[in-house]
Amino acid sequence: MSSCIIIGAGLAGLTAACELTRHQWQVTLLDKGRGVGGRMATRRIHNTRADHGAQYFSARTPEFQAQVQAMQEAGVVKEWYLPGIDHHPRYVGSSGMSAVPKYMAQELDIRTGEKVVHVAGDTTGCTVRTEAGTIYSAEKLIITIPAPQVKVLLADSSIQLLAPDQLALDSIAYQPCLAVIAELNQPSRIPAPGGIRYEEGPISWIADNQQKGIINDSTTVTIHASPQYSREHLEGDLNKVGEKLIAELHEWIPAEAVESFQVHRWRYSLCDQRHPEPYLRCDTPFSMLLGGDGFGMGNVEGAYQSGLQMARYLVGEGKRKKLSME
Numbered sequence: 369m370s371s372c373i374i375i376g377a378g379l380a381g382l383t384a385a386c387e388l389t390r391h392q393w394q395v396t397l398l399d400k401g402r403g404v405g406g407r408m409a410t411r412r413i414h415n416t417r418a419d420h421g422a423q424y425f426s427a428r429t430p431e432f433q434a435q436v437q438a439m440q441e442a443g444v445v446k447e448w449y450l451p452g453i454d455h456h457p458r459y460v461g462s463s464g465m466s467a468v469p470k471y472m473a474q475e476l477d478i479r480t481g482e483k484v485v486h487v488a489g490d491t492t493g494c495t496v497r498t499e500a501g502t503i504y505s506a507e508k509l510i511i512t513i514p515a516p517q518v519k520v521l522l523a524d525s526s527i528q529l530l531a532p533d534q535l536a537l538d539s540i541a542y543q544p545c546l547a548v549i550a551e552l553n554q555p556s557r558i559p560a561p562g563g564i565r566y567e568e569g570p571i572s573w574i575a576d577n578q579q580k581g582i583i584n585d586s587t588t589v590t591i592h593a594s595p596q597y598s599r600e601h602l603e604g605d606l607n608k609v610g611e612k613l614i615a616e617l618h619e620w621i622p623a624e625a626v627e628s629f630q631v632h633r634w635r636y637s638l639c640d641q642r643h644p645e646p647y648l649r650c651d652t653p654f655s656m657l658l659g660g661d662g663f664g665m666g667n668v669e670g671a672y673q674s675g676l677q678m679a680r681y682l683v684g685e686g687k688r689k690k691l692s693m694e
C-alpha cells in the first residue's frame with residue numbers, strides 16, 4: 369500500500385487526503401491546531417459561534433461544484449446570496465465555515481496538536497518529527513502550510529531547494545488580517561443578507577453571523593480589518609484595534625449593544641501573490657509536493673483544487689511506475 373504524510377489539515381490537506389484514501393493510500397494528516405480546517409475557522413464564544421477566517425466561497429470548477437453539491441445534499445453547506453459581487457453563487461457552512469473541513473475529515477487519520485518541526489528523507493521515503501518528538505514515516509510528503517511557514521520548516525530541516533523551486537516559494541505572499549468578533553445583546557443593524565464589503569478605509573468586511581444562518585443564542589458580528597490597516601497594526605494592542613474598528617461601525621453596531629469582543633491576528637489570510645501552478649513538485653531526494661492556497665487559483669476553491677491535483681499526481685505517478693516495471 370502506498371503511503372503519504374500530509375502536513376496541514378486545512379482544505380488543501382483534507383482534499384488531498386480524501387482523494388488518496390479513495391485510491392487506497394495510507395494517509396496520515398498532521399496539524400498543529402486543536403482541530404481541523406485551518407483558515408476555514410468558526411470560533412465558539414459563550415453559547416454563540418462566529419466565522420472569523422474565510423467567510424464564504426465560490427465553486428466554479430466542475431470538481432469543486434460536485435463536492436459542494438454533495439455537501440449541500442448532506443446539509444453541510446448552503447448558498448448565500450451576496451448582491452453586487454458577481455453572478456456566481458457563494459456558499460457558507462450551514463453551522464459555520466468549520467462544518468466543511470469537519471465533514472471532510474470524518475474518515476481520515478488525523479493527528480491534531482502535532483506541529484511538524486523537521487522533515488528529512490532519502491529515495492526510499494520521508495520522515496517527519498513533531499514538536500512533541502513523535503516521528504512519522506511514509507513514502508511521500510505533501511506540505512500545505514502557508515509558504516512563509518514552509519520556508520521556516522525547510523530551513524530548520526536544512527533542506528535547500530533548487531533555485532527555481534526556491535524562487536517559486538519566495539514569490540508567494542499573503543495579506544495579514546485582524547479579525548474582530550463582537551458579541552451583541554441585540555440584533556445588529558447590518559442589512560440583509562448580512563454581509564458588507566468595503567473598498568476603502570480601515571475595514572474590508574463585516575458580517576452578521578446570525579443572518580448568515582449560523583444558529584446562535586445571540587448575535588455575533590465578524591469584522592475584518594483591511595490589509596493596509598492590518599499590516600500597520602499587526603503587532604499593536606489588539607484591544608485598542610477592536611475598540612477602534614467597532615467604533616467605526618456605529619451605524620450598524622450601536623456601542624451599547626456590544627457585550628464583549630475578541631480579536632484574532634491572522635498573519636496569513638488571503639494569498640494575493642500565488643505560484644501559477646496548483647502545486648510545486650520539489651527536486652528533493654524524497655518525493656515532496658508543496659500546495660495549498662498559495663498555488664493556483666487561491667482562496668478556498670483554490671486550496672481544494674491544489675489538494676486534489678497533488679493527490680491525482682501521486683496516484684498517477686504510482687500507476688506510471690507500476691506500468692514501467694511490468
Ligand SMILES: Cc1cc2nc3c(=O)[nH]c(=O)nc-3n(C[C@H](O)[C@H](O)[C@H](O)COP(=O)(O)OP(=O)(O)OC[C@H]3O[C@@H](n4cnc5c(N)ncnc54)[C@H](O)[C@@H]3O)c2cc1C
Pocket residue numbers: 375376377378379380381398399400401404405406407408420421422423424425426482483484485512513514517521545547592634636637638639659660661662666667668669671
Ligand atoms: C480572515 C480570512 C478571510 C478569508 N476570506 C475568504 C473568503 O471569504 N473566501 C475564500 O474563498 N477564502 C477566504 N480566505 C482564504 C481561505 O481561508 C484559504 O484560502 C483556505 O482556507 C486555505 O486552505 P489551505 O488548506 O491552503 O491552508 P490552511 O487553511 O491555512 O491550512 C494549513 C494548516 O496547516 C497547519 N499548520 C501550519 N504549520 C504547521 C506545522 N508546522 N505542522 C503542522 N500543521 C501546521 C495549520 O494549523 C492549518 O490548519 C480567508 C482567510 C482568512 C484568514
